[in-house]
Amino acid sequence: MAGSILENLSNRKLVVIVGFVMLTLLSCFLLGGLIAPAPTNADQVLGTVCAQETPTVPGDFSWKWAIPRGSKGATNCKVLHNLADDTKKNINITANHVVFTFQLPLPREHKNLDYSRWQQNLMGVLHVELYYDAKNPLKQDPEVDMDIKMGYRDKHESADTWHLLANSTEKRTLGCDLNGTHHHQQDEHIYGYNCDALALFELGSLHHDYYLVNIKFPINREMTINQHFGLINEVWLVVIHQNGGFTKVWTTMKCFFLPLIIATMAWYWRRIKILERAPTLLECSIFGLAIVMAAIDVPIELLTLFYEMPYMLLIHDIRQGLFYASLFSFWLIFCGEHILENADNVERNRLSVYWKQFCGVIIGCTSLLIFDLCERGIHLANPFYSIWSTKLGRDMAQAFLTITTGCGAVYFFYLCHLCLRVRANISCKRSALPGMSETRRLFYEGIIYRFKFLLTATIVAAALTLVALFMSRWSEGQWKFDEDISLEYTSAFLTGVLGMWNCYVFILLVLYAPSHKNKGRSEPNDLNNLTDENQDSIEFSRLTHADSCNEVPECSGLASLSEMAKKVALD
Amino acid sequence: MELFVWSLQLAFIGIVTASSGSWMYLGLVDYQSIRSSDRLAGDQPSVDDGSPTPLVDPLAVRLSELCSAVPGLVAEQLDLCHRNPYALLAISEGARRGIVECQEQFRNERWNCTLEGGINVFDMTLQRASREAAFIFAVTSAGVVHSVSRACSAGNLTDCGCDPNKPTGHKSGRGWKWGGCSANIAQGLDVAKEFIDVAERESEKNTLRSLMNLHNNQAGRIAIRKNMRLRCRCHGISGSCEVKTCWMLLPNFEDIGGFLKEKYENSIQISAEGLKKQRRGKRRVPYSRDSLVHIHESPDFCDRNAKKKILGTTGRVCNKHSKGSDSCDYLCCGRGARRIVKRITERCDCQFHWCCYVTCKLCESRTETYICK
Numbered sequence: 004m005a006g007s008i009l010e011n012l013s014n015r016k017l018v019v020i021v022g023f024v025m026l027t028l029l030s031c032f033l034l035g036g037l038i039a040p041a042p043t044n045a046d047q048v049l050g051t052v053c054a055q056e057t058p059t060v061p062g063d064f065s066w067k068w069a070i071p072r073g074s075k076g077a078t079n080c081k082v083l084h085n086l087a088d089d090t091k092k093n094i095n096i097t098a099n100h101v102v103f104t105f106q107l108p109l110p111r112e113h114k115n116l117d118y119s120r121w122q123q124n125l126m127g128v129l130h131v132e133l134y135y136d137a138k139n140p141l142k143q144d145p146e147v148d149m150d151i152k153m154g155y156r157d158k159h160e161s162a163d164t165w166h167l168l169a170n171s172t173e174k175r176t177l178g179c180d181l182n183g184t185h186h187h188q189q190d191e192h193i194y195g196y197n198c199d200a201l202a203l204f205e206l207g208s209l210h211h212d213y214y215l216v217n218i219k220f221p222i223n224r225e226m227t228i229n230q231h232f233g234l235i236n237e238v239w240l241v242v243i244h245q246n247g248g249f250t251k252v253w254t255t256m257k258c259f260f261l262p263l264i265i266a267t268m269a270w271y272w273r274r275i276k277i278l279e280r281a282p283t284l285l286e287c288s289i290f291g292l293a294i295v296m297a298a299i300d301v302p303i304e305l306l307t308l309f310y311e312m313p314y315m316l317l318i319h320d321i322r323q324g325l326f327y328a329s330l331f332s333f334w335l336i337f338c339g340e341h342i343l344e345n346a347d348n349v350e351r352n353r354l355s356v357y358w359k360q361f362c363g364v365i366i367g368c369t370s371l372l373i374f375d376l377c378e379r380g381i382h383l384a385n386p387f388y389s390i391w392s393t394k395l396g397r398d399m400a401q402a403f404l405t406i407t408t409g410c411g412a413v414y415f416f417y418l419c420h421l422c423l424r425v426r427a428n429i430s431c432k433r434s435a436l437p438g439m440s441e442t443r444r445l446f447y448e449g450i451i452y453r454f455k456f457l458l459t460a461t462i463v464a465a466a467l468t469l470v471a472l473f474m475s476r477w478s479e480g481q482w483k484f485d486e487d488i489s490l491e492y493t494s495a496f497l498t499g500v501l502g503m504w505n506c507y508v509f510i511l512l513v514l515y516a517p518s519h520k521n522k523g524r525s526e527p528n529d530l531n532n533l534t535d536e537n538q539d540s541i542e543f544s545r546l547t548h549a550d551s552c553n554e555v556p557e558c559s560g561l562a563s564l565s566e567m568a569k570k571v572a573l574d
Numbered sequence: 575m576e577l578f579v580w581s582l583q584l585a586f587i588g589i590v591t592a593s594s595g596s597w598m599y600l601g602l603v604d605y606q607s608i609r610s611s612d613r614l615a616g617d618q619p620s621v622d623d624g625s626p627t628p629l630v631d632p633l634a635v636r637l638s639e640l641c642s643a644v645p646g647l648v649a650e651q652l653d654l655c656h657r658n659p660y661a662l663l664a665i666s667e668g669a670r671r672g673i674v675e676c677q678e679q680f681r682n683e684r685w686n687c688t689l690e691g692g693i694n695v696f697d698m699t700l701q702r703a704s705r706e707a708a709f710i711f712a713v714t715s716a717g718v719v720h721s722v723s724r725a726c727s728a729g730n731l732t733d734c735g736c737d738p739n740k741p742t743g744h745k746s747g748r749g750w751k752w753g754g755c756s757a758n759i760a761q762g763l764d765v766a767k768e769f770i771d772v773a774e775r776e777s778e779k780n781t782l783r784s785l786m787n788l789h790n791n792q793a794g795r796i797a798i799r800k801n802m803r804l805r806c807r808c809h810g811i812s813g814s815c816e817v818k819t820c821w822m823l824l825p826n827f828e829d830i831g832g833f834l835k836e837k838y839e840n841s842i843q844i845s846a847e848g849l850k851k852q853r854r855g856k857r858r859v860p861y862s863r864d865s866l867v868h869i870h871e872s873p874d875f876c877d878r879n880a881k882k883k884i885l886g887t888t889g890r891v892c893n894k895h896s897k898g899s900d901s902c903d904y905l906c907c908g909r910g911a912r913r914i915v916k917r918i919t920e921r922c923d924c925q926f927h928w929c930c931y932v933t934c935k936l937c938e939s940r941t942e943t944y945i946c947k
């Protein structure tokens with residue numbers, strides 16, 4: 004690769020660019036922390052228990068919508084205030100009469116709230132509270148069968164007009180803490196179990212104003228389903244949606260970064276086009292990375308304000324996946340191109356050289372994509388589907404995730420190995436530098452400097468991500484009342500990470516673009532063809548640069564000694 | 575399990591004066607049946623989409639009237655009740671839960687949370703300022719937090735706030751569409767504080783007794799907050815934990831009862847001198863925010879005392895083989911117990927089935943019960 008801007012940049016300009024990037028990063032972080040609300044919000048809805056007049060058999064969804072807050076109060080619903088007490092009165096109902104109903108969102112401050120399309124997506128998690136009954140204790144991992152029906156309504160429609168969104172029969176396994184209640188068992192109290200939450204549904208687009216969820220836990224004639232738990236006391240539905248404010252901040256950021264990245268890309272590509280040679284592999288991979296970054300920055304979220312796009316979550320995942328795939332590939336190529344091993348120098352600069360390494364990245368990403376398609380792809384047809392609910396699905400999901408993790412681990416170790424190899428070569432080359440011809444020395448110093456700069460930038464980026472992740476985790480742990488947390492760490496983490504990768508790509512584009520000072524130079528590999536005239540001009544810029552570049556502690560004694568001698572000579 | 579039966583007529587005895595515990599009477603009124611018998615209004619209060627219009631809901635009007643009939647409510651409590659009659663349903667449900675839980679927790683003790691009548695429900699016990707009173711204040715206060723939070727979550731209370739500044743630390747001011755709404759526990763805590771604590775401020779200002787009541791009310795609220803169950807869900811890229819959302823689940827009220835029972839056993843005695851020293855900064859706070867405090871020692875509740883409205887333990891069923899508080903030695907205060915042997919046929923091994931029936935076997939057995947002399 005030809006000399007890049009980085010090597011020929013004066014110290015002042017470099018400081019200005021790095022300073023600008025750092026400022027952008029800081030403002031992204033503060034934007035998320037101070038202005039944006041938390042990325043998501045969870046609302047807890049307690050199910051209204053309804054007894055309906057006509058029972059349905061399992062798998063039959065023909066029951067009328069049970070509406071807790073219809074035009075005339077509860078509609079198609081005789082409210083049971085306490086199922087346990089009502090059961091004792093031997094009221095003549097069965098499970099097939101009973102509907103747990105949830106109308107979303109809840110009313111607040113005397114107003115019927117409605118969902119905004121800025122809130123993007125909706126996720127439902129179910130908490131089933133079971134009574135502890137000493138005579139019928141819960142078996143390990145009981146299964147629950149549910150008939151679920153979900154409907155939607157818009158503002159202009161009447162309160163009882165609900166349209167079917169989806170219905171499904173689902174089986175889930177309840178993970179309950181059976182031992183948690185043991186100390187109550189002697190005195191035969193009826194206490195509750197602590198059970199895990201069940202994933203209920205996931206909507207990729209929050210297109211309508213109101214939603215209604217009806218759940219039945221039916222029984223069949225053969226008494227084969229829903230027999231392994233005593234009594235469902237109450238059912239809570241926790242609905243999680245993205246916060247409108249967060250979406251607004253998020254899209255604003257994207258709208259800011261998109262033109263910036265595109266403009267930088269255009270400038271970068273123009274510089275490459277000006278060169279007489281064809282673009283190198285590394286240049287192409289930086290450009291590819293920038294294209295993917297720009298794709299992430301396209302604010303297609305804005306389209307959801309007008310169109311129903313249930314595949315948004317999938318698109319989001321795929322965009323992120325593509326970015327990580329190209330980032331990983333870029334690191335591979337970058338390390339590979341800077342390996343400095345003369346023996347295979349000739350073979351480099353071709354994509355085919357890296358096919359083995361790419362295979363790993365591709366296999367890892369593909370298996371993650373398949374997993375994603377299995378979960379979120381099927382959600383397009385059935386929002387209640389969960390790959391984890393069946394044994395086969397669980398095994399498959401685990402297999403895909405294992406493959407991904409394996410590929411990730413292999414990739415990481417390979418990259419570390421590559422980095423160490425480059426480092427070893429660098430120190431070896433550096434000790435040999437003084438003995439080299441001027442041109443050759445400059446060529447290697449350039450490579451070393453480029454590599455070290457990117458390595459530092461990447462380590463800083465990774466460290467920042469980790470610190471931000473740790474901080475947002477820490478703030479989640481600090482779940483306290485009464486205390487006014489002034490910084491929203493989770494939002495700050497997300498906006499900070501988006502800003503950081505944009506800045507990373509920006510820096511790559513700007514600093515690793517080919518330098519105009521090298522214009523007219525021939526192919527970099529033909530080192531011996533260099534003429535004396537331009538050698539002089541380069542020599543001057545390189546030397547002043549080496550002056551400022553603070554790498555002396557890492558140089559071998561011999562190298563630093565010779566550099567000192569050179570400086571003295573120059574003076 | 576028929577724990578207790580109360581009569582609706584037990585009130586309206588004695589002179590009606592405002593006092594701290596009067597509101598607990600709400601727990602004895604079966605508002606739930608009033609609500610379900612009132613078919614006119616349906617089950618839910620009406621909500622409007624636009625500007626708030628005055629409630630012309632017959633159920634609300636009836637609830638509001640009922641409020642005025644409750645003896646001994648202070649002016650602020652009546653005011654809140656008229657402004658928001660539906661909150662009254664939740665508050666009365668909370669008081670009822672508190673009383674039921676009290677009887678459940680103390681069913682094996684010498685003092686078994688006896689309903690003493692009068693407008694205070696626990697007439698003399700509350701006046702005594704002993705640890706029993708501390709427990710009653712705490713458990714009913716916790717009951718109100720619990721049931722108001724539940725009512726908000728069920729959509730039964732329409733005026734639950736949406737202040738995202740409350741427990742979860744969100745930014746405030748931009749409302750539901752910007753940052754979502756706060757958890758409903760915030761409303762429960764607010765209502766409990768506003769409705770229950772106001773009685774203390776009204777009657778005896780800054781006396782040791784009102785400090786004790788305020789502290790125990792607060793201990794009840796803290797009991798709920800401390801026992802909230804944190805649950806989280808990851809939903810980042812491909813379900814990774816890049817984005818995690820957490821929420822606090824309301825505790826089972828039975829667990830709150832057990833928690834407060836422990837606090838009852840470790841209740842701390844306070845005195846006026848102690849508080850003065852504390853205020854002058856000479857002593858460190860002798861008790862934490864979540865512990866119960868009392869002023870006077872409890873009587874032993876062994877013997878019947880009509881004046882103090884203590885029933886005594888004569889006639890209580892005790893357990894011969896127990897070593898705990900329901901053992902015959904302890905419960906009968908050394909008077910011994912009578913043994914009664916009966917041969918009975920009863921329903922046994924009853925099982926709940928989903929849903930909604932109970933199967934039982936008929937068992938014939940010889941039972942041996944012990945009753946305190």
